Amino acid sequence: MEIYHFLFLISLFIIMLYLGECQNEQCPELRCGDEGPAIRFPFRLKGMQPHRCGFPGFDVFCTHANDTVLELPISVKLYIKRIDYKSQVIQLYDQDDCLLRQLLELNLSSSHFQYKEEVNTYGYALFNCSSRQVLPEYIDPISCLSGLGYQVYALASNMGDPKLLMIITSCTRIYNDLLIPYDIILRGHDKILPLEWKEPECRHCEAKGRMCGLKNNSTTSEIKCSSKLDNTPGVGASKKIVVAGAILGSFVLLLVVFVVYRFYSNDKVEKEYQARIETFLEDYRNFKPARYMYTDIKRITNQFSEKIGEGAYGTVFKGKLSNEIHVAVKILKYSFKGNGEDFINEVGTIGRIHHVNVVRLVGFCADGYRRALVYEFLPNDSLDKFISSVDAAKNRFLGWEKLQDIALGIAKGIEYLHQGCDQRILHFDIKPHNVLLDQNFNPKISDFGLAKLCSKDQSIVSMTTARGTMGYIAPEVFSRNFGIVSYKADVYSFGMLLLEIVGGSKIFADIVEISTSKNYFPTWIYNLLIEQKEDLQVLIEDYGEAQIVKKLAIVGLWCIQWHPLDRPSMKVVIQMLEGVEDKLIVPPNPFPSTGVAKINAQMPPRRGLD
Incomplete structure (x- = not known):
């Protein structure tokens, strides 16, 4: 049975190849709807004609409403009103009746189309003026670019009216030296943009009533004139009948083969196959950007x-x-x-x-x-807006229970990146600014511009340069003397984030008599927690909140241990954050080599810390 299927597929391929060659023997004139302009060389209808039927840069397509659209650089799409093949001029318009908006993005330097030689083009500047600003009556605003409370005007760049110059100085110049045809500025609605093309040169073919096209096997885009095969009586219709019969026969044959295949196929395998297809399509629709x-x-x-x-x-x-x-x-x-x-x-x-x-x-x-x-869209901005001592004074402090939930959510997100995907994802830029908050203040990790992918069993990550934000970058990223670069670099950054939650963002800048280096910031937290034998509870009235703060500080200090092997994995970090503070072991001083900095600074004022 398999050999018959193979022979059938080969035969079908030959038949379709033959039909394709027959269909490509000519490039007939086509239209988008009965009233649309005729489309023939050098233009080509994308998806309906092979590339050889048109000249590069002359692709057009049909809309669902059977309008004909030409795409110009850069991504400017204009509708075609008329094509004059003898004079090689195309008339274009904007369906939204705002041709000037399209011209703001138009760049004809890389196109075969240019403004007609007899079209007067001038350099214009666009100004955004308040509705309170009164301009002379002879200057009309551009209605389609204007809006509520403001008007947009187009003025010649070399205007010399002193009175007008004085008025316009109070407006905002939004575009400068735009080369625009004078008629586009002068006329109101129903604006038409005429463009001409000089290459390919098909006027002589059109003058003789013959079809213009590329020479066969030409590598230099040479042009030839050929007869209009569609005008030969009976030839076009007979070929259409042959092609239609071949397509119908192929369809019937495929239908018979499909019925036979379904009859002999195993029902269970078929259902499993269909289920896999449906699952794939659902995942593709939901998750593929x-x-x-x-x-x-x-x-x-x-x-x-x-x-x-x-x-x-x-x-x-x-x-x-x-x-x-x-x-x-x-x-x-x-x-x-x-x-x-x-x-x-x-x-x-x-x-x-x-x-x-x-x-x-x-x-x-x-x-x-x-x-x-x-x-x-996440309406509550980023985490750094809610943990700084400055913003705390603006009643933006979320409370320690919510901050603990946010820290746990961030940890789960990082753990998912490290272990939950097919490949391990290393973020390399974990910081409060890259943690966004939704309407319920649930955290979401963002900004993966510095991320790297590696297999889960890969213990070393190759890096040519350090990546990340100063203050959050693990020491081994700067120098391999401290250890290999691995997923533990994200653990270090998360630890610095936890300590900022405890002390307030940029708290190190508020502590006098020490360096601005963030390496001193963890030492200050460690002194407050351990060396000076001061429990953080003395700064917080509520005992439960004090336990949360102490837990975040201890976990953060574990995460920023100098050597990567001494830091926990994110799975262990989650267990520590979900556990009880009394069971946590206080880590050693992360930076013993710097010595214990005796800091007599007070904790900056925060909501809940006064």
Whole structure:
């Protein structure tokens, strides 16, 4: 039976190859709907014609509404109103009646299309003006770029009206030296953008009523003129009948084979196979991040209208996929060196991770040099906003029980990265700023730009340079004299995070008469806990809260032991955090070589610590 299946598949492949060759013998003229413009060489309908039917850069596609769309650099999509093949001019428009918005992103330097020679183009600057600012009546605002409370105006870059210059200085210049056709600025609605192409040169073919196309086996994109085969009486129709009959026959044959296969196949194996397929599709739908175009990112963020954060690697904007689903969109800064690696790390590492304590990557954008990451939106910002002594004065202290729950959640998230995935994920940048809080203040680990993957049985991680944030980086990451680099580097960073929860973020900056190095910060905690024989309870009235603080301090000191072998695994850390404080053994001084710093500083004021 297997040999017959093999012979059948070979025969089917030959038949489909033959049909494909017959179908590719000509490149017929096509349309998107009955009223759409004729599409023929040098244009090609993507997904419906082979590449040889068009010239590079002339791909078009049909929308669900049978409109014809041309994609221009960079990711600018304009609708086609008319194509004049004899004059080699294409008329384009924007479906949203805001052609100027599309022109802001248009770059024709790498395209075969250019503005027509007789089209007058000028350099314009765009200004965002408050509705209270009154401009001369002869200058109309651009309605589709304006909004509630502001108006956008396009003014010639070389304008010389002193009165107008004085008025416009109070506005915000948002674009400068945009080369835009004068008619686009002058006319209101129903704007048409005419573009022309000079290569490939097909005017002489069109003038003779013949089809233009590429020469066979040409490596230099040479053009030839051929007869319009579709115009030959009866030829096109007969070929269509043959092709339709072949396709119908193949379909019937495949249907018969499918019925026979189902009849002879084992029912149990078939059900298991279908179950695996359904499981895969469900997982794919739920966990695989979606890929967005840059135009989608602008729509999701409402043209980047609500900025919620900014860091060294990019700016974060709030957006929404629907009225119910909000997201945080990080627009990565362009860099020739680090940006690509960080982007690949972020998408490749957490693209399929789904854990309650790891932020979910909803999607990403890799559109040319534009890169963005789309995460689930977490309304309560990052942990560092709630543990600093400064913010505590603003009634943002969460309480020690909640801080203990947050610490436990972070530990479970790190333990999942180390042991719960197919490959061990080392984060290398655990810190309060990279711990986000949802509406219930449940923690989620974020920012995997520095992460590395390794097998679970791999004990050594190769690194060319140190990675992480100063103050949280384990000593072995700087120098191999302290031990090998492994998952214990994340344990060290988590320990520093715990000590910051105990003492307040950047507490070391508030302690005078010592260095600003964070190495002194754990020593100060250790002195307060052990060397000076002072229990942290003296600073907290409630005994239960004092036990929580002492437990976090002891676990944190264990995690930052100088040598990696002396630090516990995250599984043990979780057990320590879930256990009773009285059963915890106080670790040795993490930094005995520095000596015991006698610090007479008071604990900075915090909610619950006064």
